Amino acid sequence: MNEHLDSLAPTAVWRHFRTLCNTPRPSGHEAALVEILEAWADERGIAHDRDAYGNLRLSKPASPGREGAPGVILQGHLDMVAQANADKPHDFTRDPIVTRVEDGWLKADQTTLGADNGLGVAAALAILGDDELVHGPLEAIFTLEEETSMGGALNLAEGWLEGSLLLNLDSEDRGQVYIGCAGGADVVVEAQLPVESVGEDEEALTLSLKGLRGGHSGIDIDKGLGNANRLLVRVLRALDSCEVRLVDYRGGTLRNAIPREAEAVVMVPRDEIDALRSRIERLEADMRRELSGVDEGLRLTLEPCATPREEALTRHASRLLVAALHAAPCGVERMSVEVPGVVETSNNLGVVSLENGRFHLCALVRSLRDSATMDLAERFTALFELIGARTRVENGYPGWTPQPDSDLLKRFCELHRQRLAVDPEIKVIHAGLECGILGGKYPELQMISFGPLIRGAHSPDERVEIASVEEFYGLLKALIGDLAEGTR
Structure with missing residues (x-):
């Protein structure tokens, strides 16, 4: 070979x-x-x-x-x-x-x-x-x-x-x-979120974001590349008025790679589906314009879910989780003053998953200052404590x-x-x-x-x-x- x-x-x-x-x-x-x-x-x-x-x-x-x-x-x-x-x-x-x-x-x-x-x-x-x-x-x-x-x-x-x-x-x-x-550290967030039965008026749909370039979560973090987790969470946040509830979520595979793809299974009231599709089309157009010249392959799709679903997060839990993810630090946090042109502190929302109410996030925080690494990790802890999640910082290195x-x-x-x-x-x-x-x-x-x-x-x-x-x-x-x- x-x-x-x-x-x-x-x-x-x-x-x-x-x-x-x-x-x-x-x-x-x-x-x-x-x-x-x-x-x-x-x-x-x-x-x-x-x-x-x-x-x-x-x-x-x-x-x-x-x-x-x-x-x-x-x-x-x-x-x-x-x-x-x-x-x-x-x-x-x-x-x-x-x-x-x-x-x-x-x-x-x-x-x-x-x-x-x-x-x-x-x-x-x-x-x-x-x-x-x-x-x-x-x-x-x-x-x-x-x-x-x-x-x-x-x-x-x-x-x-x-x-x-x-x-x-x-x-x-x-x-x-x-x-x-x-230096850097992994920030791992986990929670068991409440679920409830699917309503008769709800339909399961698969919302997918694909086509991004991805890259190294340190070297490429300042290149303006799209992060699939960041962008799909943005879409979910924008769909809040359609009473969307999360069932499953899969985004990214490595904490040190900028995610290229993410997918969510959502429950949507049937009378909101047409409005949902229209909003997704507008969001896709907006994000494609924002990423023009940098990461131009973005595609958003909404398809019927192939597998029947019996439970989804409660409406309240779904809103809290999406809000927390939407507020989480992602990308360049600060540029270095001492070393011009170099990123000082950043974070990558690398791996996000949700299955049967079990939520998992692994982010990679980096900084030229070890104190800033730990401070940004602490911000994750403070944020996700608000939704009852457990956070730990591990694999730290100077x-x-x-x-x-x-x-x-x-x-x-x-x-x-x-x-x-x-x-x-x-x-x-x-x-x-x-x-x-x-x-x-x-x-x-x-x-x-x-x-x-x-x-x-x-x-x-x-x-x-x-x-x-x-x-x-x-x-x-x-x-x-x-x-x-x-x-x-």
């Missing part, structure tokens, strides 16, 4: 990426890939071990004469986001990712590609497998479950890593180097404080200028790189993050610019060689 990847350059990187595409690896299902990488390391005589959580480390001693160089840690995560278009059958725990080349980009067939962070992992493996490269002591640390909980980084063993310089290979823009990132004067950053910038005749942009990213967590466990580490050009991460539109992979790997390889010369 994916034989065409073997013809791309640099060969070693794409060969390893082919292995990753052919090995299912959604979050929580990385075990098979870990075993494959350990077998590869055994064949190459590369030492490997795992910590108690299952994070994998591959280690390679320094080239002769470079034993005194600072130890370099190459870091990435093994898991990938599992997202497919609604009409694309794909089992991410069993099926390989099918790729294709199109106009200089590598894409997948209606699923996420896994370039995030598969190409960073592939590049690290290529470095370890290069017997011609002169280098200091090398470690590659591959973490688990980054996309769902940061579990691998949060549970990484302390006192395990030996290097002093960490290269995180999980960034997605060429010509840029990252020196800081947002941000990464920039080190703009580090020697590692200076050396990277010099190499970038030498190789590409331009200075890299030094950036802070509104996304959850693992550097903040690792820095908390290993405070003496100097860290930077860089990578190839990836677009549409966390969505089936994910793609990587092929030429940028060669540029990225060339920089990585040159930096490893430069660091092997020791401190300056």
Whole structure:
């Protein structure tokens, strides 16, 4: 599978990426890939071990004469986001990712590609497998479950890593180097809401919102993209005068992906259906105009529900739930003053569900300030307490404080200028790189993050610019060689 990847350059990187595409690896299902990488390391005589959580480390001693160089840690995560278009059958725990080349980009067939962070992992493996490269002591640390909980980084063993310089290979823009990132936390809201029998004058209808682009809930949060949960709740709120009652709701599949689709089953008085259809047509037109030039595929449909329904939320409970969701923070909360052009605090209404009166919401709050993360999470708690819901904050992780004067950053910038005749942009990213967590466990580490050009991460539109992979790997390889010369 994916034989065409073997013809791309640099060969070693794409060969390893082919292995990753052919090995299912959604979050929580990385075990098979870990075993494959350990077998590869055994064949190459590369030492490997795992910590108690299952994070994998591959280690390679320094080239002769470079034993005194600072130890370099190459870091990435093994898991990938599992997202497919609604009409694309794909089992991410069993099926390989099918790729294709199109106009200089590598894409997948209606699923996420896994370039995030598969190409960073592939590049690290290529470095370890290069017997011609002169280098200091090398470690590659591959973490688990980054996309769902940061579990691998949060549970990484302390006192395990030996290097002093960490290269995180999980960034997605060429010509840029990252020196800081947002922290974040999951906000989980749950409630058992009252239901009552369906009236004889009510009809069950399925209200669907589809066609949005989706995207990364951090990197893309300021792009003006539509959030399917936000928009469908807006529609439900606007239909309040039609005495609509919620039966079921499904929106989004991952808390760190901007939802592309949402669907609600509602009970509607039969004499209100015509008015409902007319209002939905107007709402669709309004939202399409608002999203023009950014997210133009939005479609609203209202169809008879195929499954008979016997109960729905009470009218009061339905109104309270829709009102709370409509008022919930979503999108950019504040832009940074210290880092112009960068989002400081945001929230993504990632996953919303309702079934048999059981309500569940999982949102992802991010901020460059840990205090702002917790404050926004507390606003969720205060809001949903008003409807009797229980809220908990979990999977919190700290941000990464920039080190703009580090020697590692200076050396990277010099190499970038030498190789590409331009200075890299030094950036802070509104996304959850693992550097903040690792820095908390290993405070003496100097860290930077860089990578190839990836677009549409966390969505089936994910793609990587092929030429940028060669540029990225060339920089990585040159930096490893430069660091092997020791401190300056």
